[in-house]
Amino acid sequence: MRVELPEPSTEERAHSERLAALIRAEIARAGGVLDFARYMELALYAPGLGYYSAGTTKFGAAGDFVTAPELGFVFARCLARALLPELRDGGEIVELGPGSGALAAELLLELERLGALPARYRLLERSADLRARQRETLHRRCAHLLDRIAWLDAPPVAPWRGALVANEVIDALPVRAFAWRDEGLFARAVGVDDGGNFIWREVEAEPDLQAAFARVIQPSALSPQPYLSEICPLLDPWLAEVTRSLELGSAWFVDYGYAHGEYYAAARHTGTLRCHYRHRAHDDPLILPGLQDITAWVDFDALARAGEAAGLSVAAHTTQAQFLIANGLDEVFAQGYAEAADEAARYALAQQVKRLTLPGEMGEKFRVMVLRR
Ligand SMILES: C[S@@+](CC[C@H](N)C(=O)[O-])C[C@H]1O[C@@H](n2cnc3c(N)ncnc32)[C@H](O)[C@@H]1O
Numbered sequence: 001m002r003v004e005l006p007e008p009s010t011e012e013r014a015h016s017e018r019l020a021a022l023i024r025a026e027i028a029r030a031g032g033v034l035d036f037a038r039y040m041e042l043a044l045y046a047p048g049l050g051y052y053s054a055g056t057t058k059f060g061a062a063g064d065f066v067t068a069p070e071l072g073f074v075f076a077r078c079l080a081r082a083l084l085p086e087l088r089d090g091g092e093i094v095e096l097g098p099g100s101g102a103l104a105a106e107l108l109l110e111l112e113r114l115g116a117l118p119a120r121y122r123l124l125e126r127s128a129d130l131r132a133r134q135r136e137t138l139h140r141r142c143a144h145l146l147d148r149i150a151w152l153d154a155p156p157v158a159p160w161r162g163a164l165v166a167n168e169v170i171d172a173l174p175v176r177a178f179a180w181r182d183e184g185l186f187a188r189a190v191g192v193d194d195g196g197n198f199i200w201r202e203v204e205a206e207p208d209l210q211a212a213f214a215r216v217i218q219p220s221a222l223s224p225q226p227y228l229s230e231i232c233p234l235l236d237p238w239l240a241e242v243t244r245s246l247e248l249g250s251a252w253f254v255d256y257g258y259a260h261g262e263y264y265a266a267a268r269h270t271g272t273l274r275c276h277y278r279h280r281a282h283d284d285p286l287i288l289p290g291l292q293d294i295t296a297w298v299d300f301d302a303l304a305r306a307g308e309a310a311g312l313s314v315a316a317h318t319t320q321a322q323f324l325i326a327n328g329l330d331e332v333f334a335q336g337y338a339e340a341a342d343e344a345a346r347y348a349l350a351q352q353v354k355r356l357t358l359p360g361e362m363g364e365k366f367r368v369m370v371l372r373r
Helices: 010-029 036-045 074-090 102-113 128-148 207-216 235-243 300-309 320-326 329-339 343-357
Strands: 092-096 121-124 149-152 160-167 176-181 184-192 198-204 227-231 246-258 273-277 280-282 293-296 313-319 366-372
Touching (some): 036 184, 036 293, 074 102, 074 246, 074 343, 102 121, 102 160, 121 128, 128 149, 184 207, 313 320, 320 329, 320 343, 329 343
Parallel strands (some): 092 121
Antiparallel strands (some): 176 184, 246 366, 273 293
16 A cells, blocks of 8 residues: 655654664664564554654644544544443443543533533543643543543552443554464564665564464465464453453443454455554554554454453444444434534534444444443
8 A cells, every 4th residue: 555645844753763763772682573563562652752652643633543532522422322321320431542532521521411420530541641631631621520530550450330431442552463374374573674664574473473373363264375464462461451440330442443254354465554644544554653653453353252251241342333323323413413603513513423424434444342241
């Protein structure tokens, strides 16, 4: 996939070069190749330098991509309706990877309108820069609710009840990249060429990758060869950790992805890695480290299995369009239409609903899975 990307500024180039130097040093220490999952971890989260750790804009029109809560209020207001049963009897909300804080602000305001404010809304965010951004959003949009809001450094330890929410978080978990050929399984790792650029290097798969692959993939189904794709061994331990203290309630995951059979279908033999830089999507994670988002699509069957292994059961699995329709999209649209100040606002609202629900937009690529305990 060849996509023309906008030229980064001099400062952005310098920032990316600082991160690239750090990654090159780690590659040298590792003997010339670094597993892709570690490269992705550093590119996204290296302290002060990674995409999510440094101070770039990321979300919204001035950033690199737009998520459902960034489009406007519709997604959050429907989600608020879906969460109502979880918030009875003192239920709380814990949000993972809250981005700009837009979802938290709108959810809280809508739950207040619906007379169902949670006792506490906690945000788990590993990036200091994003935390500051969330604080600013919540201060600006719902300062009167700040006494219910708290930030977490790690998943809650004490047992709690209510709803865990994660929009577009699983796609940001580092994945292992692999190649399946007649000769067997290879790890796709990252090396450095003579000019200092990052390049793909295939190395023999070590026992951890072999085991993760054998657990979830039917090699006979992988064609054509070489079949390049991803697997997320981190998913099981991560899910177990973030849901461990959820005593009663549900976990809501929204992300782009497929069921297992579609994920590893012939049409996707070049994998599911997607990068976002200033609203251009492409599939080369080895360029612009620190300046672009790197994601992999989610295998929703793997998520269901990880949930079951963590003692949760699948309560729902549907497309984002169906989810919104089933949770008051009509009512939210009518309310927004009535509140709109002018024709431009009504038009923007209609556009928002189209983006969220049309099959060619986010309606079917995005799926919602609810895991319950
Ligand atoms: C694509 S952004 C989505 C942001 C936001 N949820 C939204 O919908 O706009 C991914 C978010 O996941 C966070 N994240 C990534 N890995 C995480 C982890 N292991 N635990 C919690 N948050 C994580 C990132 O810091 C970032 O806030």
